[in-house]
Amino acid sequence: MKVQLFIPCFVDQLYPTTAFNMVKVLEKAGCTVTYNTNQTCCGQPAYNAGFWDDSRDVCSKFIKDFSGSSTDYVVAPSASCVGFVRNYYTTLFENTAQMRDVNQLQARTFEFTDFMVNVLKVEEVGATLYTKATYHDSCAGLRECKIKEEPRKLLSHVKGLELVEMNDVETCCGFGGTFAVKFDPISIGMADQKSNNAKATGAECIISTDLSCLMHIDGVMRKKEMGLQTMHIADVLASGW
Missing domain, CATH: 3.40.50.1860 (Rossmann fold)
Structure with missing residues (x-):
């Protein structure tokens, strides 16, 4: 399994150890993990504050940063950020040329535990x-x-x-x-x-x-x-x- 790491802003800035531990577990489960250092925010804060145009700009960058093969999964230690990508990108990019990329990204973006259990079919890691x-x-x-x-x-x-x-x-x-x-x-x-x-x-x-x-x-x-x-x-x- 090829996994692109999606590390949310607050995890990157305040809890980086959690990100490293997620990598540790994913690699033990047999995944090849990569991290795009160009990644920034998923766009959720601006969206929730009502700045949809600004959010769309940030989300467009996110889509570009996590472009890749349909077999490459995007995994994050945050249901909040994953939930935003899965459920709200459709609203932001409805009737746009980016909608195809959005649909593909949503289908391969997973919260960490969801990915472990439902994609990798792994429940025990020896913890x-x-x-x-x-x-x-x-x-x-x-x-x-x-x-x-x-x-x-x-x-x-x-x-x-x-x-x-x-x-x-x-x-x-x-x-x-x-x-x-x-x-x-x-x-x-x-x-x-x-x-x-x-x-x-x-x-x-x-x-x-x-x-x-x-x-x-x-x-x-x-x-x-x-x-x-x-x-x-x-x-x-x-x-x-």
């Missing part, structure tokens, strides 16, 4: 992590990428990991990009509820496919000194080997 954890379903993963069982299947094979489900697991954490800035009291309240539900499970760690969610939840938990840590699933799967 070991002795901890009790709970899993957070990101809105983008659950609703835009239709991911629910895939991360749980992967986590079920991690030696030493006890996974417990929290109440209201499918409820939003409150991040939502600019939502957290424009409606911060609501956003904080939602993260507070999510962190309380996680704490009530007795877990020591919250795992998710999306670092944007984890960053938001982690900020609230640190403020409350709750003692829980957060981990991206790629970091979990790269543990112990």
Whole structure:
């Protein structure tokens, strides 16, 4: 399998270790991984802020940066960014000459756990992590990428990991990009509820496919000194080997 890495802006700038761990897991699963250093943003922030023309310019560059064979997959450690490419590029490029390229790109772009389970057919990578954890379903993963069982299947094979489900697991954490800035009291309240539900499970760690969610939840938990840590699933799967 040939894989082009799509590393979202915040992962590149704030959590690069997660990107390297995703590469580690993909290579162990037999993939040939490449990274185009010209890549930038997928265009989601501008789109969500209402600047559709600016977003389209960024998205056009993204399409060019990830052009390639229909057998080359594009894989990212973010359901949010993948969900945007899959679901909103169609709106931005409807009735344009780029639509054919958009359709091809959407068909070969995958969130990391979705790619591992549904394309590679790999659920066990030999990871070991002795901890009790709970899993957070990101809105983008659950609703835009239709991911629910895939991360749980992967986590079920991690030696030493006890996974417990929290109440209201499918409820939003409150991040939502600019939502957290424009409606911060609501956003904080939602993260507070999510962190309380996680704490009530007795877990020591919250795992998710999306670092944007984890960053938001982690900020609230640190403020409350709750003692829980957060981990991206790629970091979990790269543990112990």
